[in-house]
Structure formats: C-alpha cells, structure tokens
Amino acid sequence: MKQNIEIFDSTLRDGAQGSGISFSLDDKIKITLELDELGVDYIEAGNPGSNQKDRDYFERINTMKLKHAKLVAFGSTRRKHSKAAEDGNVASLLSAGTQAISIFGKSWDYHVTNVLHTTLEENLAMIADTISYLTKEGKEVIFDAEHFFDGYKNNEGYAMESLKAAYDAGAKALVLCDTNGGAFPDEVAAITAKVKSLFDVTIGIHCHNDGGMAVANSILSVEAGATQVQGTFLGIGERCGNANLSTIIPNLQLKRGYSCIPEETMEQLTTSARYIAEVSNLTLDRSMPYVGHNAFAHKGGMHIDGVIKAKGSFEHIDPEAVGNDRSFIMSEVSGKNTIISSIQRVEPSLTKDSPETREILEKLKKLEHEGFQFEGAEASFELIIRKHLGLYKPFFQLDYFKIIEEEKQGENECSASALIKVMVNGQEEMTAAEGNGPVNAIDKAIRKVLGMFYANLKDFHLTDFKVRVLDGANTAAKVRVLIESTDGEDYWSTIGVSTNIIEASVLALVDSIEYKLIKDMEVEEASKS
C-alpha cells in the first residue's frame, strides 16, 4: 500500500503573488478545472476577504462540480482584541462556501511583536478563536504556521505553542511554512520530524525558493513525516517563487513510491503544465524539470550518441512517463547525429556520409552564424532541408510587399496597410489589406489570397510571437523572431532573422504557412496510399 501524499495547490493564491502574474476570473476557472482533472487534493483559490474578483470566483466555481479536489479559501486569523464571530474577513471566508479553509497565523515571536504589534498571548488567542469558530461552523481548517522554521529557530517553545493552539482548536492539518524561503534541507527534515512526533494530525509543508531548495526541502519534509505538500504548479510565486509541484509530484511518485495524483494522470503532467503556463500568460521555462521543452533535450554530441545507444544512459526517467518527449538539439557542438535524424525524417535514404548531408550541415552553420537558431524552430529547419533536397513544393511565393503606416498625435489608432504580390499556382495575385499593425496587415493580405486556394488555412493561427534583439545595442540591431503556430492539432515553430523586425516577422510567418500546407499535403497523401 503506497503512502498517500496530499497535494495542495496554491497557484491561484500564492502563485498570484508572482511578478507578472495577473489572473482573470476566467483564467482562474480554467486552471481550477485543469488541476482538478489532474487529480490534486486541494486547490487554494483566493482570499475572499481581500478582493471582489475572488468573491466572484467562488460564486461561479460553486456552481460547477469538481471531480476530485476540495476548494480552499485563504485568510488570516481574526484581528487582535476582537472576536472571530464578529470579524468581517472571517465571515467572508465562510461566505466563500468552500469545504476547507486555510488560516495563516504567526508562529515567529519576532513577527508577533514587531509586525503584528501585539502580545504573544493575544496571538495564540487569535489562532485558537479563529480556528475553533470555523471548525464549529463545519469547516475543515488547515493552519498555515507562517515563518515556522525561522520562528522555531528563534523560539522553539513559542513556535510549538502556536501549533498547539491550532491543534487544540480543531485544525485538521498543521502546515509548516518557510515563508522567507531560506531554510536548509537538514533543518526542514529535523524540525518536521520533531513536529510529527508531537501532533497526531496531518503535517503539511509549504516552502519558498529563496535558497533554490524549495523542492528538496519539501521532499525531505515528506520523508520526515509530512503528508501534505503545498506549492504552486509551475513554481510561480513572490520573489523566487514557491515549491514547484510539477517537479515534486513526479519526484515523489515515480522515484520514491508515494501516491500523489492518480497513476493514470501522470502522463498528462507535461500537457497540464503547458496549459497552465499558457492560461497564466507565462513562457514556461524550457529547462523546467520533467515538463520543460528541454527537460529531455540532448545537445552534447556524446550524450546524443549515448541516448541513441541506450536510452536510459542520459535520462533519469522515461520522458513518456510524464507525457514529455525526447529531442535532440541542433548546434555546432551536437555533432552530426541530430541533424542527420532530422534529415532522415524528410528523406530516409540519406546517411551521414551523403554529400547532401554535408551541404545541409554547412548551410546550417552559415545560418547560425547569421543569427538563426533552430532550437525551437524545427519547422523552419525542416523547410531548409526540404528546399535543399528539392523536396519542396512552392505553394506560394511572396514577391513583393509594401507597408504604409501613419500616426498623428492625439489619434488613438495607428493605421497600417499592406500591399502584396503573391504568386500562387503560376498565377500572380495582387491584393491589399489593412491591419492593426504591419505584420497583421501582411498576414491578412496573404490569407486573403491563399484562402481562395487552400481552405485548410482557416484553423491555422499563431500562439506565440517572440522577438529577441541579437546584438544588444540599438534599434538597428539584428532581431530574431520566433513564431509558434497551431492548427488545433499540432504546434510548430518557425524563425526569421533580419535587422528589420517586419522582415524577420514576415520570414517566420511565411515559413509557418508553408509548413502547415506541406504538413496537410503529406497527411492527405498518406491517407490516399
């Protein structure tokens, strides 16, 4: 029987404190449903006492049925020298209508006297009164002992008294928080074990990443007896972030045999991580353990060689276990193997000694020197291979474009128009379109022409657009544009490099459309044969 670990996700509450994070009500609903689908146990979704958006969220989510997760409203202990039953914030926690409530309170004496400005006794009363009131109201109460580790190191006795106040008042879980994120793994392990030996109730761990050790601290706490892990799904959070649940879950479940989420959803982990990043309007860190695009991407020639010979040789787990993919990164140091496997996907008869392979390799080096980078632009690289091998049907050619933009001070919109000439099926078509910007104007103009020939373009759209200045220094520098596109089924990435941002964007856009047309043609041909 596997030991069960409760996963307590605070992406929507503590994660919302992360720099650059601003969830809309709709984002919060989407993320809640995704986390529930994945099978986490608790979703801490907001503080109904602090803002209207959170109150609206609870009202809306209560009309939906979750499969697995319990919703949690978050708030603080009652105000000093008052009664929980008469506290407005405590009342708003109840009004959220959740099954569970987490209450944070002080366990570090320094904070009680210097931040809260009250007595040590009154702080204990605030904890006890709030938790016992909410328990009597039928709620499952989780007590977050803020700054527990710093508090313990400063005044062990008082830190323990704060837990005892919560325990005696009926808290179902005592959560040890490393609020400042600076605790060390050995301390976390020893202190968790001590607390575990004293309280016969669920012990939780809540780490921040200021020492870069939030994941390890959480895991050592579990090994010392904690059975609830709090964190955020992608590690987002204030300062250096919270403990990253997308790393902790597979670490515990795949390597140490704990049960965190249902076995059958583990393969959904990568998809969930990318979905949550997209809803959060975040670029997922490519090097994030388990779920990042590069988590199983091999670049060193020797590593690529090793993985080809024996796949466990440079991978700590099978990427499929978390729904991720193995990949080989193209670069000057990766040796030929990666490039050859890309070439062979297009033309299986070629080998590493074929002259075409050598030519493509040289072309690649030349383009990399000019600032292209095919990591993350595999579709553009495939087009280069196809063009070089003559395995390329030119669906269309953008022969000419002109863009005119104009803005007068005080007018709200800047108008952009594009005039293009496109050659399709031997026929030259000229057209023009207006857009919200130059790239949009060209995109619209191209679609206007191509839409007459290729109906399948209607589901195609861009999902990401990134610009990177290469030489750093000024507006005349070379820029690299990376575009990610989708047709609802696949995702692909293309690149354009130029000193002109418009030209770089157009290059990447044209590649993306060409890739889509080639891909559809191949699917169609495969279904015929």
Place this chain on the structure above:
Amino acid sequence: MKQNIEIFDSTLRDGAQGSGISFSLDDKIKITLELDELGVDYIEAGNPGSNQKDRDYFERINTMKLKHAKLVAFGSTRRKHSKAAEDGNVASLLSAGTQAISIFGKSWDYHVTNVLHTTLEENLAMIADTISYLTKEGKEVIFDAEHFFDGYKNNEGYAMESLKAAYDAGAKALVLCDTNGGAFPDEVAAITAKVKSLFDVTIGIHCHNDGGMAVANSILSVEAGATQVQGTFLGIGERCGNANLSTIIPNLQLKRGYSCIPEETMEQLTTSARYIAEVSNLTLDRSMPYVGHNAFAHKGGMHIDGVIKAKGSFEHIDPEAVGNDRSFIMSEVSGKNTIISSIQRVEPSLTKDSPETREILEKLKKLEHEGFQFEGAEASFELIIRKHLGLYKPFFQLDYFKIIEEEKQGENECSASALIKVMVNGQEEMTAAEGNGPVNAIDKAIRKVLGMFYANLKDFHLTDFKVRVLDGANTAAKVRVLIESTDGEDYWSTIGVSTNIIEASVLALVDSIEYKLIKDMEVEEASKS
C-alpha cells in the same frame, strides 16, 4: 578558521551544452575574466580536443594573467585499447597549457558495456593510464566520475574501483557526478560520506538539475564532506541545467560559514550574474535566488507592509550582502504602499490620502486593464506620475509619423523610411530618416532632430527590446513592448502597449528618451543647488 570550499565553474564547458547557448571566443574571454575577478578557484573552459574555437581560446587566455583562478581543460580518458601517450585527444589537452586538467571517465558498469562497448577492466585501465600519464606530465588532474551515483546504486563495488583507479594514478580530486540529474539529497549525502571515508583526497560534487534539486544535492554533499563544488554560474546546462553556483555560493558562505569566494567580492555577485547573463545573451530568470531582479521584490500587500515595518520579516538575507536591491512591485494586490512610495519619490509631500494618489491609483488600474504592466517598466510609471502631477516638462512631442517599407522578392534588404514631425521648444521640425527597420528609422529621425537640442542623447542606447503578445491568438493581438535603455550609468525600462507593434515600440521609445532627458535635467539642477 572557516572551512574552504573550492568553487569549480564550468559555465564555459558544461554550460555551453545548454540550449540556446553559443559562446563566441570573445564571450569566453569576458566570462573567464569576470569569474576570476569574483574569485572562483577553477574555470573549466573547454575541450581542446573537440573544436578549434576552444584551442584558440586557450592560446589567447594563456597570454593573460588571471588573479585567482586556475584554468582547466576538459577531456575524456584515452580511447580503448590504446596508450594515453599516443592519444590525440589527450595530447591536445596537454597542448592547452593549463595548470589543471579534468578527465571524465565511466563509473557505471552499464555505461561501460552498453555505451562504451568495452570490458570493465579496460575501462579501469583507461582511467589509470590517462591520469597517470597526465600527472607525470606535471598536471593537476581532477577525475570526473561520470554517472557516479547511478553507478554506485547499480554496482557499488565497481563504482568504487573506478575511483580507486583514479586515486592510485595520482588524481588530486575525485568528483562525484550526478550526470542524469535524478539523484535524491539523502543518497547524495550518504554516498559522499562513504567515499570521503575511503579516499584521502579532495572530493568534489557535480550535480545536474533534472529533479530540481541540484543546489540542495550539492550542499548536502558539502555537509557530508565534499570540498569542491562544480556547477555553472547561472545554472545553465544541458536539459534542466547544472547546479547553480550563484545560489550555492551565498547559501554556503552567508548561511553556513564556509568560505567559497573572497568576502569582499560577495557584494559583486549580482552584478557578475547579470554581466554573465548579458555576455551569454540570456535573459536572467527574474526569480533566480539571490541575483534575480525579483529575488527581493515584494508584491503581496501584507509582505510589503511587513518589510516596511521590519526588514528581516520577509527576507532571508539582506539583499545588499549579494549586491541586490529590495523592491516593491506595483499591482492590484500590492496595496497602495508601493505606489505611494513611487509617488513620494517624485513628490514627497503627497500621502496615501491625497486625492492625487487616488487618481494615480485609478489611472494605474485602467492602464493595467488595457495590458500595461509596470513591473519592469518603472521609468514609464514615473512619467505617468509626473504627467499627472504636472511635474513634467515636455522636452519634445512626436506629432506625426509615417513609415514606408518595401521589399521585393530576391532583394536582400527591406527598406524602411520614416517621416516625422516633432515639436521641440515650441518649434515644429520635420525630418526623415532611413533605417534597418521601422523602429530604427523613427529612432534615427527623432535623434536627428533632438540631437540639435540635447547633446546628452549621444550616449543613450537601448540594451533590450522585448515583445510579448498579450491575447495570444493572432497577428491582430495586442502586443506589449518593453525597452531597456542605458546611458552608461543607469538602466531604465519603459513600456508601450498597442495592437500595432510599431506603435507600441514608438511609445516605449519616446518614454525612454523623455526619461533620460528628465533624469539629466534633475541631476543638473541638483548640482546647481
């Protein structure tokens, strides 16, 4: 007496395996000098056997004098069934002319038989022969036991034999590598202690981050007896990266009393990290512990309030200890405190109850709703405050612009011209300029006019230019442009939001120039008074 820990930096070697990393020769020299300045002990800079760029690097660096660090060339044991003295790669290691050499060899039996395809005995001979040859040539040899932890778990006896072969051959350090990055802290600690008890030589630790625990694993290894820590300065490296030295160094030195780098350079840590990121053409992760822009940035209202009351209350160390800064992030959840402190920097007489403060708060909310985000665009926010308070001298006004771009298929360059009307000192100036792209053309045209009035603009230039698509879906989406600028002394960031990328860029560019002019005027006025 503090225990000394050798810091072994492999940014230029293992870090170069990171996705998106491609160091020029010049980059490598710059990073070497910066690391030496900081005071690391070893700089592993490349594999002279694998490429010409690394050979050129060693030739050039050998003409320079380093203050503190020893340079290290990296390579593998000799080929199977040959002699080290006749091995070309081993010879090229010697030709690098470094004081130290690191040699990696297999310590996992599975790799010996399934990747190297040789016998267990021959592998030990390869280790012994190579190390003893290089030692006799007068080199300090460091042995990297590849896959040591996996090897130990699979065949403890053989893993230890590989270390013994290196030790007996004269290796000065035995480095335990978690090459696949999946080891757990308890394993790393226990296995390090075991090795330490058997070999009377420096024990090193080299971790990868596939389980998100490379920092903690390195630290627990040190606490178990390792005295050399290998890693990369920003954690860059293949897949999920290497152990991050910029986190490990302050963790060990500021919190556990070890000595890693000279005390006086610790305050340079953040500057070094940002410099190395810039040379590596990387965007430094804002949430990176100790050195990230957000490492001491407070967003939650309660946290900001706490830090203002007692600064240790939500910070694990004083940010100045590593040369970083505390900051408060503006956002809807941060409460008024942050905004008020920004407002008071412009106009000290205003308080949180002033009507102007309320108006600015509302303006901020409205702009955030439109897609502006003032985290990372503090200069634009200051301009908004100044404009609202009437504390703003309009140095210039861009009244009109028109951009024309044209490209014909087959022509290499896309031409962009900008026509502008600018009002300066009550005088309307019209001019035009050609540029490499539309933003560059406008930038040049504006400078052409303003240069006649403001000579101080000549040192001003952009250092970064970021574009983020806000609504995600297509080329008509709203885009947010963030520009970072410098005049050699200060750095500042500005923002523009529009559905039109050109318009968004122009907004950010104009803000940046205005900010520079205001800043210089204030400095000048202060020096007069």
